[in-house]
Amino acid sequence: MSAYAADPSFDARTPASPAPDPDPALAAERAHLDASRAALRRMREDTEALDLTDVGGNEVSNKLVHSLIQDRIAALADLADTPLFFGRIDGRFADAPEVATGTAPVEVAADPSRPLERFWIGRRHVHDNHGDPMVVDWRAPVSRSFYRATRIDPLGVELRRRFGWTGGTLTAFEDEHLTDAAEHDAKSVILAAEIERPRVGPMRDIVATIQPEQDEIVRADLGETVCVQGAPGTGKTAVGLHRVAWLLYAHRERLHRSGTLVVGPNRSFLDYIQQVLPALGEVEVGQTTVEDLVARVPVKAADSPEAGRLKGDARMAEVLRRAVWSGVVDAPAESLLVVRGSRRWRVPSYDVEEVVAGLRSRDVRYGAARDMLHQRLAHAVLVQMERAGESPDDRVQDSVARSRPVRDLVNAVWPAVDPAKLVMRLLSDAEFLAACADGVLTADEQALILWTKPARGVGSAKWTAADAVLVDEAADLVARTPSLGHVVVDEAQDLSAMQCRAVGRRCSTGSATVLGDIAQGTTPWAATDWPTTLRHLGRTDARLAELTRGFRVPREILDFASRLLPHIAPGLAPASSVREAPGSLAVHTVDPQAVDKAAADEASDLLKLEGSVGLIAADAQIPALAAALRDAGLRHRILGDDDPEAEAARLSLVPASLAKGLEFDHIAVAEPTAIVEAEPQGLRRLYVVLTRAVSTLAVVHSRPLPPELE
Numbered sequence: 001m002s003a004y005a006a007d008p009s010f011d012a013r014t015p016a017s018p019a020p021d022p023d024p025a026l027a028a029e030r031a032h033l034d035a036s037r038a039a040l041r042r043m044r045e046d047t048e049a050l051d052l053t054d055v056g057g058n059e060v061s062n063k064l065v066h067s068l069i070q071d072r073i074a075a076l077a078d079l080a081d082t083p084l085f086f087g088r089i090d091g092r093f094a095d096a097p098e099v100a101t102g103t104a105p106v107e108v109a110a111d112p113s114r115p116l117e118r119f120w121i122g123r124r125h126v127h128d129n130h131g132d133p134m135v136v137d138w139r140a141p142v143s144r145s146f147y148r149a150t151r152i153d154p155l156g157v158e159l160r161r162r163f164g165w166t167g168g169t170l171t172a173f174e175d176e177h178l179t180d181a182a183e184h185d186a187k188s189v190i191l192a193a194e195i196e197r198p199r200v201g202p203m204r205d206i207v208a209t210i211q212p213e214q215d216e217i218v219r220a221d222l223g224e225t226v227c228v229q230g231a232p233g234t235g236k237t238a239v240g241l242h243r244v245a246w247l248l249y250a251h252r253e254r255l256h257r258s259g260t261l262v263v264g265p266n267r268s269f270l271d272y273i274q275q276v277l278p279a280l281g282e283v284e285v286g287q288t289t290v291e292d293l294v295a296r297v298p299v300k301a302a303d304s305p306e307a308g309r310l311k312g313d314a315r316m317a318e319v320l321r322r323a324v325w326s327g328v329v330d331a332p333a334e335s336l337l338v339v340r341g342s343r344r345w346r347v348p349s350y351d352v353e354e355v356v357a358g359l360r361s362r363d364v365r366y367g368a369a370r371d372m373l374h375q376r377l378a379h380a381v382l383v384q385m386e387r388a389g390e391s392p393d394d395r396v397q398d399s400v401a402r403s404r405p406v407r408d409l410v411n412a413v414w415p416a417v418d419p420a421k422l423v424m425r426l427l428s429d430a431e432f433l434a435a436c437a438d439g440v441l442t443a444d445e446q447a448l449i450l451w452t453k454p455a456r457g458v459g460s461a462k463w464t465a466a467d468a469v470l471v472d473e474a475a476d477l478v479a480r481t482p483s484l485g486h487v488v489v490d491e492a493q494d495l496s497a498m499q500c501r502a503v504g505r506r507c508s509t510g511s512a513t514v515l516g517d518i519a520q521g522t523t524p525w526a527a528t529d530w531p532t533t534l535r536h537l538g539r540t541d542a543r544l545a546e547l548t549r550g551f552r553v554p555r556e557i558l559d560f561a562s563r564l565l566p567h568i569a570p571g572l573a574p575a576s577s578v579r580e581a582p583g584s585l586a587v588h589t590v591d592p593q594a595v596d597k598a599a600a601d602e603a604s605d606l607l608k609l610e611g612s613v614g615l616i617a618a619d620a621q622i623p624a625l626a627a628a629l630r631d632a633g634l635r636h637r638i639l640g641d642d643d644p645e646a647e648a649a650r651l652s653l654v655p656a657s658l659a660k661g662l663e664f665d666h667i668a669v670a671e672p673t674a675i676v677e678a679e680p681q682g683l684r685r686l687y688v689v690l691t692r693a694v695s696t697l698a699v700v701h702s703r704p705l706p707p708e709l710e
């Protein structure tokens, strides 16, 4: 590998002014950058100059065109601090230059007979006046070679160049001549600098440095569901978000129609990741928690771990299925009598029974079958009319279907079901529950989920989060939940079977990216293996992938946290780390009365370093720590609190229960044993907490550390 740095102290951390006399190759790259910027400006001006006065549509379509153009103008902005390109490949490719502009997920093949071509890779496509690419979108087919080419399999690439940026200025590059047998792999300083760059603010994209094993998941095609098991910091979240961006590029129209969604564990996590997709130009992707996904009833109470576990058990699906269908009368005693003018038409009860049985045997939702029942009964009346020599048309059938006698009979034999009322009845009425749960739940289990105080109404009921999932399941039994084109579900190891079903039905005709780590499962119902979770998600077709290279946590800290692994996930091997940071771990034993103050002092010391700081502790300890931080005069925000004033504070006080998925440059953890004791899966919670650090981890404790950590 050869490298050039105009700024000899090249380091992505310190913005510096450009060196006065760069080497000619760097000068040429800067010239290409200037030309690309100018081209981007032209693209934007051309779009702004579009004459939309006569697009010829109606008001609605005109508005839509205007808003699309505005989006496009915004997307063409040249952001001063975002490098327009980060890499270049010179190579010989089949189908070039189509592979640089096309969106279809085609495999790019090497073609030695082609002339050498050069592509700069960036966040967005830029072309010159003739339409020739000056910068190629990182998602274009040819960009795959940038991420995946190796010396063994160069994929047509002869030169791979990575660029180093200092602030907004191009200051360095590194070359790999992949077909040069004499050259050996060397560690990339630019890659290392990007990975080491301090984390300030929300999560950022990783387009410049996606690794081959990550790229394979990012570019998995739309039809494929991928399940990624990955240790802390291996890039699962990053990969999931980049996969959505890639899918939107490759299948924009289809996904524009069907929609995409990212499901994360809590609001703090969603706040943390919310900038990644917009930074990649994708603003249409929905982001939600599972709780918000199924928010059909207001959650006002919490379940005991046992009740929560049972309500999340897949057996509840069968109980609910029986409950929804329990109202159907299979052998109606009544016949149908419809009076029209002077004529009376009777459908005997045995014919009604046959219609009901026919609908029951079909694989349709309860509500759809109920709608059909109106029509089938009306049809039975029409058959009689025809037999009597009349010739009724469709309008007559519709009018009979809507007539009072038909509606009354349908209400009697196939009553309407309100999902929330049904679940309320199930959880309040012991007899009804017993009838629906017979042979599925034991008597003790039924007693466990019955509400001690029956609710008076849906609005006032003390719904729990698990109840809301039951209501969602019931709603789907009544009317099919529309499916999106693609769903990314993060921290999937924490989902109950019933939550998995709720997520799964939202991508039943689409695909999913399922991300998680069995060792980080902290809910009472956390998954112990992926095949089971995938079965509940309805995605047994998923490809399982594993990420084992960590990009966040330095070796020393990871080794410390991994001492817990044999106790929390015996089957999992510890992750490796791409980062060495000797001295990154410190453990301080302090006086029991002084823990809060010592933790605040530690936070104060960490604030002297560059980057974000997190102080993490058991949820119950947060108020005392907040007081200690105030006493020390340290501005901070408390995660989970909506305090816009504190939003920009560099120090975050983090309840352990909200730490999942987040990261901070420097972390102080107060009293690990209290974190372990706070919940049944406390050891796993501690593992999550200890693996949030990018550069420094300071543990402050007065009580003995958990023995598993010693």
Ligand SMILES: Nc1ncnc2c1ncn2[C@@H]1O[C@H](COP(=O)(O)OP(=O)(O)OP(=O)(O)O)[C@@H](O)[C@H]1O
Pocket (backbone or CB within 6 Å): 194, 195, 199, 204, 205, 206, 209, 210, 211, 214, 230, 231, 232, 233, 234, 235, 236, 237, 238, 239, 517, 520, 551, 552, 660, 661, 662, 663, 691
């Ligand atoms: N290829 C990469 N280049 C640069 N940074 C990367 C790369 N992959 C991951 N990272 C960074 O590593 C950190 C961890 O990534 P991410 O949060 O996606 O990991 P995770 O597997 O979801 O972790 P956890 O399970 O602990 O939540 C992030 O800062 C991310 O930007």
